Amino acid sequence: MIAEELSKTAAAEREAQAQFEHRINVCVAASCLSSNSDKIKSALETEVKKKGLEKSCQVRGVGCMRLCSRGPLVSTETQGEDETQPASVLYQNVTPEDAPALVESLKGEPVKALECPTDTPFFKSQVTIVLENSGKIDPERIEEYIAVEGYATLLKALTTMTPAEVIAEISRSGLRGRGGAGYSTGLKWTTVAKANGGSRKYVICNADEGDPGAFMDRSVLESDPHRILEGMALAAYAVGASHGYIYVRAEYPLAIKRLRAAIRQAERNGLLGTNISGTTFSFTVELRLGAGAFVCGEETALIASIEGKRGQPRPRPPYPAESGVWGCPTLINNVETFANIVPIIREGGDWFAGIGTAKSKGTKVFALTGQIHNTGLIEVPMGTPLREIVYEIGGGIPGGKAFKAVQTGGPSGGCIPAQHLDSPVDYESLIQLGSFMGSGGMIIMDETSCMVDVATYFMEFCMSESCGKCVPCRVGTAHMYDLLQKITRGEATMADLDLLLEVCDVVKNTSLCGLGMGAPQPIFSTLRYFRDEYLAHIEAKQCPAGVCKIHEGNEEVIA
Amino acid sequence: MxxxxxxxxxxxxxxxxxxxxxxxxxxxxxxxxxxxxxxxxxxxxxxxxxxxxxxxxxxxxxxxxxxxxxxxxxxxxxxxxSERVANYRRTILEMLFSEGNHICSVCVSNGHCELQTLAKKLGMTHVRVPYRSTMRRVDASHERFIADPNRCILCTRCVRVCDEIEGAHTWDVMGRGINSRIITDLSQPWGDSDSCTSCGKCVNVCPTGALFEKGKAVSEMSKRQEFLPYLTLMREGKK
Structure with a gap:
């Protein structure tokens, strides 16, 4: 498809959409689907048909509308007389039985009982770049993506920009990897572009999202799969690759289904494959399904897994930029990083660099979960204070309970207590607080959480997800878990705490990959801010939050 | 070169x-x-x-x-x-001793064991982390060799020598984390392995008494590793 055909398709799709006076959008991402949004969609379709409104009212599935805790979410749009923004109403906690009322309301007043206000900080404080199409387009139709200027950026880059200019734009944007460590994306692209690959280079999209409580990447893949494909194609053009892999975990069947469909549609329209848009650039994408091992999110383990080997990390260097999949130079970026590429090339690097803080540019998507009113997906500019995320966007802690900590960064991250709530969320600030940006999981904990118990939970995760290759991580995580359990049972002594810290130190400094190096982090950060809770378990044999079961007379008797 | x-x-x-x-x-x-x-x-x-x-x-x-x-x-x-590295090495050794069931006094490799030798050389005098004492089954199904996973430290030398030198790839690792263990073929008894050529290279590169020859009593199993650099040299010469 060349640029003219693309704009023709876009215009045709927009015209087709304008035929409908009303549109009913039903969220069909995993969270709402799990509460039967597919049944709501078919109930709405039946109702529209029954009323004979097929010509004027369109019912369609769209991606995630972010406020997952109020799901299933449905929105209605009505074309205004003066062609301005269509009047839109968002409905929450919809059931299939509500379909008649919703269809009826199109002509008159919104259904008050179901209406979800959208002028709240949850929606107002968000800045959507990654999620700009999420909840607005049908993820299963390429035409809708093209109608919102999809693939136009790719064709523009292919025909008017050199690969070096694409990389320069990404470098100028200051984008940093959204997978966790925050490595400069422009720098990574430059190294792969300069690597001497002979004939082949690869681009890999890391969609092996595995942090407990994280679902950002899944939502992006389910809501806007073409965005990732276009971002990958731009990356491939920039670094000189012709083949790509998306490594997605098999636990995301919906994301896999939509990616498969998206790849097929893009290939059929000549937007992926050989000689894209009549240029010399060719790019094909294959899916690789992971079996759900957390460690396969580590880039060298991911590459081993793609090659069909046991998913274990190997020492770096050589880095994948030099020797990656099949020994070829390989660019690996996370889903969210690829999702940022299209807007950066479209709007320019300087535009992106204008959002966020001095060192952390753009926005970050977080999966807000735990003891908080509004759970769901949020996208905020880098540097947004934690307090704003918790109390304004998140709506605070339910049940009048007190906030205790926010956990970021998954199992390699840490817990940030109330006294640091005014810190901005960016890569450096989080590291200073003993936590980590990670991929974007954000778990809010209230006073009913025991921090030793939280550390034990994450350590159990690290222990069972350790690949077992290097000794410190394989054995150390098991010892750390056992020692933490001893503390939560009220059987530990201060000597055990010292031993725990020593094991933590060894695991952190001698492990082979990031999973091992980061494994002690939950212990370090909870000890830093909640040492008194550890001491209460050890010395007073009490769990202040009342979570841990400490039995009387449990102390070990040393004969 | x-x-x-x-x-x-x-x-x-x-x-x-x-x-x-x-x-x-x-x-x-x-x-x-x-x-x-x-x-x-x-x-x-x-x-x-x-x-x-x-x-x-x-x-x-x-x-x-x-x-x-x-x-x-x-x-x-x-x-x-450095002092720091020496401390880390001792703790890593302690972890290895705590992970398996390394009882030198009854081990065929006592006195010829690389784990034991290193522990002595690096001054590991105690194991401060608790012993895990997990039960692991010994595989004595092979006609000439025995695999005792209690003494295995998962160094994967056997896996690599079998794959890279012998070309049989009989050995591999299964499981994850603390539950990892070495297996023959698809976790079948060693004696039933179709791919094993009984060459014995795995036994000789094994640093501990995890792989040993049948008929050896305590302290009798010494390993012969000279073949490995020799084989490598011969290969390089051929190139």
Whole structure:
């Protein structure tokens, strides 16, 4: 498809959409689907048909509308007389039985009982770049993506920009990897572009999202799969690759289904494959399904897994930029990083660099979960204070309970207590607080959480997800878990705490990959801010939050 | 060794040494009689950097690097035996002793065991972490050899020698984390393995008494590893 055909398709799709006076959008991402949004969609379709409104009212599935805790979410749009923004109403906690009322309301007043206000900080404080199409387009139709200027950026880059200019734009944007460590994306692209690959280079999209409580990447893949494909194609053009892999975990069947469909549609329209848009650039994408091992999110383990080997990390260097999949130079970026590429090339690097803080540019998507009113997906500019995320966007802690900590960064991250709530969320600030940006999981904990118990939970995760290759991580995580359990049972002594810290130190400094190096982090950060809770378990044999079961007379008797 | 390989100089423990650019820190250290402990690395097999005993400090690098898997660089300043590294190595050894059931006094490899020798040499006198004492089944189904996973430290030398040298790939690792263990074929008894050629290379590269010959009593199992560098040399000569 060349640029003219693309704009023709876009215009045709927009015209087709304008035929409908009303549109009913039903969220069909995993969270709402799990509460039967597919049944709501078919109930709405039946109702529209029954009323004979097929010509004027369109019912369609769209991606995630972010406020997952109020799901299933449905929105209605009505074309205004003066062609301005269509009047839109968002409905929450919809059931299939509500379909008649919703269809009826199109002509008159919104259904008050179901209406979800959208002028709240949850929606107002968000800045959507990654999620700009999420909840607005049908993820299963390429035409809708093209109608919102999809693939136009790719064709523009292919025909008017050199690969070096694409990389320069990404470098100028200051984008940093959204997978966790925050490595400069422009720098990574430059190294792969300069690597001497002979004939082949690869681009890999890391969609092996595995942090407990994280679902950002899944939502992006389910809501806007073409965005990732276009971002990958731009990356491939920039670094000189012709083949790509998306490594997605098999636990995301919906994301896999939509990616498969998206790849097929893009290939059929000549937007992926050989000689894209009549240029010399060719790019094909294959899916690789992971079996759900957390460690396969580590880039060298991911590459081993793609090659069909046991998913274990190997020492770096050589880095994948030099020797990656099949020994070829390989660019690996996370889903969210690829999702940022299209807007950066479209709007320019300087535009992106204008959002966020001095060192952390753009926005970050977080999966807000735990003891908080509004759970769901949020996208905020880098540097947004934690307090704003918790109390304004998140709506605070339910049940009048007190906030205790926010956990970021998954199992390699840490817990940030109330006294640091005014810190901005960016890569450096989080590291200073003993936590980590990670991929974007954000778990809010209230006073009913025991921090030793939280550390034990994450350590159990690290222990069972350790690949077992290097000794410190394989054995150390098991010892750390056992020692933490001893503390939560009220059987530990201060000597055990010292031993725990020593094991933590060894695991952190001698492990082979990031999973091992980061494994002690939950212990370090909870000890830093909640040492008194550890001491209460050890010395007073009490769990202040009342979570841990400490039995009387449990102390070990040393004969 | 390709003719275009360049020579570089670096210092290891203050000693200036010369090396080919394709050599690892461990190779160069050993050439110069500088001791770097290791359990997974063995000359002749691909290094994997798994045991973490060969970690060294390199000036200007804030991570500790595995000497077996790190290429030398011009002007590198390597410290192989700082106080910090020595402490870490002892704790890693303690972890290995706590993970398996290493009871030297009844082991066929007592006195010839690389784990035991290193523990003595590095001054590991106690195991402070609790012993895990997991039950592991011994596989005595092979007609000539026995695999005792209680003494296995998962160095994967057997896996690599079987794959890279013998070409049989009988051994591999199954499970994850603390539940990892070595298996023959698809976790069948060793004696039933179709791929095993009974060459015995795995037994001889095994650093502990995990793989040993039948009929050996306590302390009688000494391993012969000379074949490995020889085989590697013969292969390189052929190229």
């Amino acid at each position: 390709s003719p275009t390989v360049r020579v570089k100089t670096l210092t290891i423990d203050g000693q200036a040494v010369g090396a080919r650019e394709d050599q690892t820190i461990m190779q160069v250290a050993r050439e110069n009689n500088i001791f770097v402990p290791a359990l997974c690395a063995i000359e002749g097999l691909t290094p994997v950097g798994a045991c973490r005993l060969c970690i060294v400090e390199v000036k200007g690098v804030n991570k500790l690097l595995p000497a077996c898997a790190t290429r030398i660089e011009e002007g590198m300043e390597v410290t192989t035996n």
